[in-house]
Amino acid sequence: MTAGFRFLPSVTVLVLAGPVLAGLVGTLVPALSERGAAFRELAAWPGLEAAVRLSLVTGIVATALSLLIATALTAGWWGTRAFRMVERLLSPLLSVPHAAAAFGLAFLIAPSGWMARMLSPWATGWERPPDLLIVQDPAGWSLIAGLVAKETPFLLLMTLAALPQAAPGRSLSVAQSLGYGRVAGWLKVVFPRVYAQIRLPVYVVLAYSMSVVDVALILGPSTPPTLSVQITRWMSDPDLSLRHQAAAAALLQLGLVVLALGAWRLAEIGVARAGRAWVWGGQRRLAERSVRSVALVAGIALAAVVVIGLLGLALWSVAGFWSFPAAWPDALTGRTWTRHAADIHAAFADTALIACLATGLALTLVIGCLEVEHRHGLRLRRGGGAILYLPLLVPQTVFLPGLASHLIWIGWNPGMCPVILAHLVFVLPYVFLSLGDSWRAWDIRFATAAAALGAGPARVLFFVRLPMLIRPVLTAAAVGIAVSVSQYLPTLLVGGGRIATLTTEAVALGAGGDRRAIGAWGLVQTAAALLPFAVALFVPVILARSRRGLQGG
Amino acid sequence: MAEAGLVLEDVRIMLGNDVLVSISAEIRPGEVLTVMGPSGSGKSTLLAYLTGTLAPEFRASGAARLNGRPIDGLATEARRIGILFQDHLLFPHLSVAENLAFGLAQGTAKRRQRVEAALAEVGLQGFGPRDPATLSGGQRARVALMRTLLATPEALLLDEPFARLDAELRDQTRSLVFRSVRDLPVVLVTHDLADAAAAGGAVVDVRGRRL
Numbered sequence: 001m002t003a004g005f006r007f008l009p010s011v012t013v014l015v016l017a018g019p020v021l022a023g024l025v026g027t028l029v030p031a032l033s034e035r036g037a038a039f040r041e042l043a044a045w046p047g048l049e050a051a052v053r054l055s056l057v058t059g060i061v062a063t064a065l066s067l068l069i070a071t072a073l074t075a076g077w078w079g080t081r082a083f084r085m086v087e088r089l090l091s092p093l094l095s096v097p098h099a100a101a102a103f104g105l106a107f108l109i110a111p112s113g114w115m116a117r118m119l120s121p122w123a124t125g126w127e128r129p130p131d132l133l134i135v136q137d138p139a140g141w142s143l144i145a146g147l148v149a150k151e152t153p154f155l156l157l158m159t160l161a162a163l164p165q166a167a168p169g170r171s172l173s174v175a176q177s178l179g180y181g182r183v184a185g186w187l188k189v190v191f192p193r194v195y196a197q198i199r200l201p202v203y204v205v206l207a208y209s210m211s212v213v214d215v216a217l218i219l220g221p222s223t224p225p226t227l228s229v230q231i232t233r234w235m236s237d238p239d240l241s242l243r244h245q246a247a248a249a250a251l252l253q254l255g256l257v258v259l260a261l262g263a264w265r266l267a268e269i270g271v272a273r274a275g276r277a278w279v280w281g282g283q284r285r286l287a288e289r290s291v292r293s294v295a296l297v298a299g300i301a302l303a304a305v306v307v308i309g310l311l312g313l314a315l316w317s318v319a320g321f322w323s324f325p326a327a328w329p330d331a332l333t334g335r336t337w338t339r340h341a342a343d344i345h346a347a348f349a350d351t352a353l354i355a356c357l358a359t360g361l362a363l364t365l366v367i368g369c370l371e372v373e374h375r376h377g378l379r380l381r382r383g384g385g386a387i388l389y390l391p392l393l394v395p396q397t398v399f400l401p402g403l404a405s406h407l408i409w410i411g412w413n414p415g416m417c418p419v420i421l422a423h424l425v426f427v428l429p430y431v432f433l434s435l436g437d438s439w440r441a442w443d444i445r446f447a448t449a450a451a452a453l454g455a456g457p458a459r460v461l462f463f464v465r466l467p468m469l470i471r472p473v474l475t476a477a478a479v480g481i482a483v484s485v486s487q488y489l490p491t492l493l494v495g496g497g498r499i500a501t502l503t504t505e506a507v508a509l510g511a512g513g514d515r516r517a518i519g520a521w522g523l524v525q526t527a528a529a530l531l532p533f534a535v536a537l538f539v540p541v542i543l544a545r546s547r548r549g550l551q552g553g
Numbered sequence: 554m555a556e557a558g559l560v561l562e563d564v565r566i567m568l569g570n571d572v573l574v575s576i577s578a579e580i581r582p583g584e585v586l587t588v589m590g591p592s593g594s595g596k597s598t599l600l601a602y603l604t605g606t607l608a609p610e611f612r613a614s615g616a617a618r619l620n621g622r623p624i625d626g627l628a629t630e631a632r633r634i635g636i637l638f639q640d641h642l643l644f645p646h647l648s649v650a651e652n653l654a655f656g657l658a659q660g661t662a663k664r665r666q667r668v669e670a671a672l673a674e675v676g677l678q679g680f681g682p683r684d685p686a687t688l689s690g691g692q693r694a695r696v697a698l699m700r701t702l703l704a705t706p707e708a709l710l711l712d713e714p715f716a717r718l719d720a721e722l723r724d725q726t727r728s729l730v731f732r733s734v735r736d737l738p739v740v741l742v743t744h745d746l747a748d749a750a751a752a753g754g755a756v757v758d759v760r761g762r763r764l
Contacts, residue, residue: 377609445638448606451629452636453656453704463655467646548686549645 006376008368012428015365016387019403019425020394024254026402031247038248045245047224054220055227055256058140059210060264062147067202069148069302070155072295074194075186076288078168082296087160089303090153095478095529096306097486099507100522102146102218104309106135107316107515109142112324114312120325129324136221143220147212149302151205155198161437162197166190181285183292188279192272199268204392206264207257211395214488214507227253228397235401235493246401254398261393310526316519336516343505344524351485351501351528354416358423359480362431363473367466369432370439374447375457388429396489404493414496422490423483431480438472468550471540478532485529502528556621558582559708559738564615566598566607573611574599576761580708580738585731585754587741595759596742600710603740604636605629619707619738635706637714637730641697643685649696650681656700671699675729691722698730709734711741715748727751 031038042048077083093101108114112129120126135142168190175185195202211228220226225233227249234246316322320331400422407418442465450460466473488503495504506521544550558581566574573595580586590596601607603617606629617624624632643652653668661667672680675695685693694714701709714730715723731739731752741752749756756764 443642444606445640446642446644448604448629448636449638449642450644450655451606452604452632452634452706452710453700454630454633454658455655456628456630464644468644470646544646546648547646547684549643549684 005368005372008365008372012365012369013387015421015424015428016390019422020390020399022406023399023401023403024394026404026406027247027250027398028402029247030244030405031251033244038244041245042248042252045230047230051224051227051230052252052256054140054224055210055253056260058143058147058216058220058226059206060260062144062151062209063202063206063264065144065148066151066155066205069152069295069298070159071187071191072183072291073156073299074159074163075183075191076292076295078163078172078186086296086299086303087156089307090156090299092530092533093150093303093306094153094157095482095533096150096310097482097503097525097529098146098150098212099214099218099486099488099503099510100313100526100529101150101306101309102215103506103510103518103522104313105142105146105149105305106218106309107312107519108305108309109145110135114308114327117325117327126325135219138221140220140226143216143226145305146215146219147209149306150215151209152299152302155201155205158198158201159194162194163190165197166193168194179284181288183288184284184286187286188275192275195268200386200389200393203261203264204389206260207393207395210257210260211253211397213397214503217507218510227256228395231397231401232489232492235404236497243401243405250398250401253395257393257395257398310523313519313522313526316515317523319516319519336520340517340520343500344502344521347500347502347505348524348528350416350499351503354420354423354491354499354501355481355484355528357420358427358484359431359477361420361424362428362480363435363477365428366432366435366476367439367473370436371457371461373440374444388432391425392429400489400493404496407494414494414498416499419491419495419499422494423487426487426490427480427483430483431476434479435472435476438469442469470543471536471550474536474539475533478536481532482529485525556618558584558620559740560616560618562616562618564599564602564613564617566595566602567612567614568598568610574602574759576757576759577615578755578757578761580740580754582736582738585739585741585752587743587749587752587754587756588759589742589744589746589749589756589764590758591744597712599759600636600712600740600742603632603634603710605632633705633707634710635701635704635708636710636712637694637697637701639713639716641693641714643688643693643696643700645686647685648681649677649683649685649688652685652696653681653700653703656703658703658705667703671703672696675699690718691726694718694726695729698733702733706737708738708740711739711743713743713745713748716743716745723747724751 073083073086077086106113110116111132111134116124116126116129124130168186171189172182172185175189176182180188213228213232216226216229220229224230231246231249231253234242234249315329317336318332318334319329320333322329403422404414408414412418446464446468447460450464455464485501486503488507491499491501491504502521502525506518506525509518509521540550558579560580561576561578564574564576565572576599578586588596588599598607598611602613605624605627607613619632619634624634643649644655647655649672650668653671654664657664657667668681669678672678675698677692677695680688680692680696685696688696711730715727718726727748728751739752741748743749758764
């Protein structure tokens with residue numbers, strides 16, 4: 001069985017890179033056929049310029065803001081009680097599905113949303129919802145807000161994961177003893193090392209923010225929408241001739257992401273130069289007080305927006321008659337839930353099936369790879385590590401349409417199996433990133449001790465290593481399930497519109513504007529993503545209740 | 554048995570072009586070979602070679618035989634060489650008794666009695682259901698010793714197993730270990746002169762020079 005594992009790293013690379021490359025080919029062929037006719041049609045689309053501008057601006061601004069807030073929070077507050085509080089507030093938000101968070105935000109800031117209701121009519125004088133385009137504003141500000149609320153926690157957690165290697169405590173004390181303020185000292189001595197480690201996650205955020213579909217459908221402008229939303233519309237159109245145009249737009253989307261990543265890289269170099277000059281200047285402080293207070297307020301506000309948004313979903317799902325500008329519904333009722341119970345139940349079952357199978361496959365591959373690395377010293381080195389990021393860096397709208405057509409060409413009709421495999425492409429990297437560090441940090445002498453007692457590799461794996469690592473393994477499983485639950489485009493495109501998950505249904509309801517239904521579906525979607533984290537938190541506590549050596553590990 | 558004990562024949566371990574370890578030795582049953590040297594001198598490399606856990610970047614030449622049986626290339630679990638680490642490494646998810654049962658060879662009859670007897674042998678009657686994390690350093694050392702012996706090894710490696718214990722406990726534990734392994738060849742790695750003196754056998758460095 002030792003030899004039998006050796007093929008697993010190759011399978012993993014194939015799972016990660018195969019669909020992306022096949023999808024790219026499947027996009028290139030129709031886009032370039034008929035001597036560029038698809039591009040001429042795309043160029044003739046009147047919304048093109050605005051769609052391109054929207055994608056670039058919303059993506060870059062959302063990424064820059066998220067990085068700024070996450071960095072200012074750590075620089076200003078790392079190691080304090082306030083920081084731990086914000087960290088605890090923000091971490092659960094990481095697993096709230098993007099769509100649910102976006103709906104929550106929309107319910108909050110819409111002209112008829114909670115915020116307007118709280119202020120009306122006493123402060124605003126509004127007796128009916130004002131005719132303002134707040135959600136889906138043409139400039140994409142609400143889309144940016146929705147992205148920042150979700151990407152800041154992601155970058156904050158990535159920063160925290162990178163911190164131990166940067167030994168921030170000692171560096172910061174040295175800087176402070178030389179008279180530097182906390183923020184200036186952090187930015188000069190800790191941040192450069194941390195950024196080198198979170199660079200790829202930042203690129204992932206940039207590529208994602210530029211090309212996201214579900215959040216942009218809910219919060220982004222609609223005429224014209226962002227480029228990726230338009231690609232999805234063309235792909236879902238019954239008029240098949242529009243698919244060539246979609247493929248051309250997908251290539252354009254890829255070009256935009258490459259362009260933005262290149263521009264970001266240049267900006268990195270510029271910021272590094274400026275930073276070096278700043279170090280030479282010896283400035284001890286950087287508006288310490290303002291940076292710290294703005295960062296803290298921003299962090300708490302982001303958490304509050306998502307939490308209050310989710311409460312809004314919950315309230316709408318049980319609201320009876322609720323007129324504007326009343327802050328609360330006149331009555332509570334279970335009607336919405338009864339009406340949707342059967343549909344939610346069916347979609348929940350399919351969502352859970354897809355998530356559990358994709359996560360199970362991902363865990364098997366990841367643990368297999370890590371075992372091969374442990375037993376044979378075959379490590380996914382730099383190149384192998386970077387391949388984890390491939391499906392996250394190439395936008396979904398670029399390769400999923402091509403992948404979907406490929407699958408149909410080879411006669412694999414849309415259905416459950418292809419959807420599970422498509423989810424696996426996105427679940428696998430996150431499971432690997434979540435489990436890899438803890439797996440490798442395990443004290444290898446336990447394996448030697450067990451083997452010296454006569455235990456073979458399988459016994460060491462199943463009776464020593466996995467039980468000792470049960471907490472990170474369950475957390476990685478929860479991460480995988482949360483990632484799968486929140487997937488929109490893979491389910492829609494690879495499933496050919498026939499697979500209904502909580503996410504596809506909730507996003508589809510968004511177009512109709514039935515707030516009670518959206519509330520119920522968004523809430524169940526959030527629960528499906530969060531529940532596994534609760535299990536991952538409590539099961540090890542129960543298992544380890546009589547084992548002090550496992551607690552807090 | 555043609556050749557009793559652990560025999561190291563021209564064992565050389567290289568990292569790149571550096572020779573880290575170069576040693577020849579014959580350790581008869583009941584004898585102790587003490588390998589001394591500062592940390593980073595290659596002592597743990599020698600132990601990794603003997604347990605079969607050398608990292609792939611090391612190259613080893615020469616031969617090691619245990620009771621006439623070549624052990625080079627064997628998997629760790631097939632070598633029948635026990636090892637005690639300074640951290641004792643009791644499995645934290647298992648109880649004390651389960652840790653001992655993990656060491657007990659498969660197919661051994663009366664496993665519970667064997668485990669209870671092993672605990673009694675080192676003065677830990679009734680400690681079976683305990684969480685290893687609640688044991689004192691000396692108690693952990695004793696459990697780790699019994700776990701190793703229950704696997705009936707043919708040789709024993711000691712990787713500074715007394716370093717974490719305070720002086721009085723160190724003497725007690727040391728004499729207990731050497732008493733219990735009377736008929737095994739033992740390789741002791743340490744930087745503590747008192748350990749070497751208590752072991753009573755030859756003392757060498759990783760180049761095989763007698764000290």
